[in-house]
Amino acid sequence: AQSVTQPDIHIxxxxxxxxxxxxxxxxxxxxxxxxYVQSPGxxxxxxxxxFSGDTLVQGIKGFEAEFKRSQSSFNLRKPSVHWSDAAEYFxxxxxFSGGYNKLIFGAGTRLAVHP
Amino acid sequence: DTAVSQTPKYLVTQMGNDKSxxxxxxxxxxTMYWYKQDSKKFLKIMFSYNNKxxxxxxxxxxRFSPKSPDxxxxxxxxxxxxxxxSAVYFCASSQDxxxxxxxxxxxxxxxxxxx
Numbered sequence: 001a002q003s004v005t006q007p008d009i010h011i012x013x014x015x016x017x018x019x020x021x022x023x024x025x026x027x028x029x030x031x032x033x034x035x036y037v038q039s040p041g042x043x044x045x046x047x048x049x050x051f052s053g054d055t056l057v058q059g060i061k062g063f064e065a066e067f068k069r070s071q072s073s074f075n076l077r078k079p080s081v082h083w084s085d086a087a088e089y090f091x092x093x094x095x096f097s098g099g100y101n102k103l104i105f106g107a108g109t110r111l112a113v114h115p
Numbered sequence: 116d117t118a119v120s121q122t123p124k125y126l127v128t129q130m131g132n133d134k135s136x137x138x139x140x141x142x143x144x145x146t147m148y149w150y151k152q153d154s155k156k157f158l159k160i161m162f163s164y165n166n167k168x169x170x171x172x173x174x175x176x177x178r179f180s181p182k183s184p185d186x187x188x189x190x191x192x193x194x195x196x197x198x199x200x201s202a203v204y205f206c207a208s209s210q211d212x213x214x215x216x217x218x219x220x221x222x223x224x225x226x227x228x229x230x
Binding site: 036041042043044045046049088090100101102103105107108110 | 119155156157158159160163165170171205207209217218219221222223224
């Protein structure tokens with residue numbers, strides 16, 4: 001079955017440190033992958049997406065993600081974290097079946113940023 | 116103007132009651148969704164509508180009945196509320212149903228608490 005795994009439930013980093021959030025997927029076909037961010041009390045906002053082409057994808061707010069087919073991974077990175085990046089991050093895969101798309105989300109990783 | 120809006124933002128009610136959550140999008144999208152986010156932040160799709168027509172129904176209890184009076188609105192009615200219905204409910208929309216590249220835009224969520 002198609003699934004998305006985010007191994008880290010909670011991560012804490014210091015402001016200015018680098019960040020990597022892990023995401024692994026299980027999907028038979030070519031995956032379409034997304035990272036969303038949910039700030040406290042807010043809805044989800046799309047950070048970036050991968051469909052094809054260059055496996056290193058640039059997103060908003062200085063985030064990037066790299067698709068590695070051999071590892072079934074789509075890890076999110078940021079070279080220098082800001083306090084405002086504290087939020088919940090969700091990885092998702094788009095399942096296309098029966099003529100429609102459906103997003104399958106991981107369980108999320110909560111990011112805390114120390115000053 | 117908010118792209119995807121939901122009302123109310125918070126809803127506290129007793130078991131057995133019937134309640135509704137409203138969603139409106141002003142993006143001109145054809146497709147709308149309802150997601151449920153449980154207490155562990157796990158986000159799962161419940162329904163999707165395309166041009167007012169039900170497309171996805173993810174084995175949600177029939178106490179939940181979505182209604183789409185027009186393309187811009189997708190309301191969620193819940194009958195005989197149960198404790199397990201307590202969650203945050205997110206509405207989302209996208210341009211089309213079968214275009215993988217379409218981003219889903221999420222509303223701010225409605226936190227439902229059943230006592």
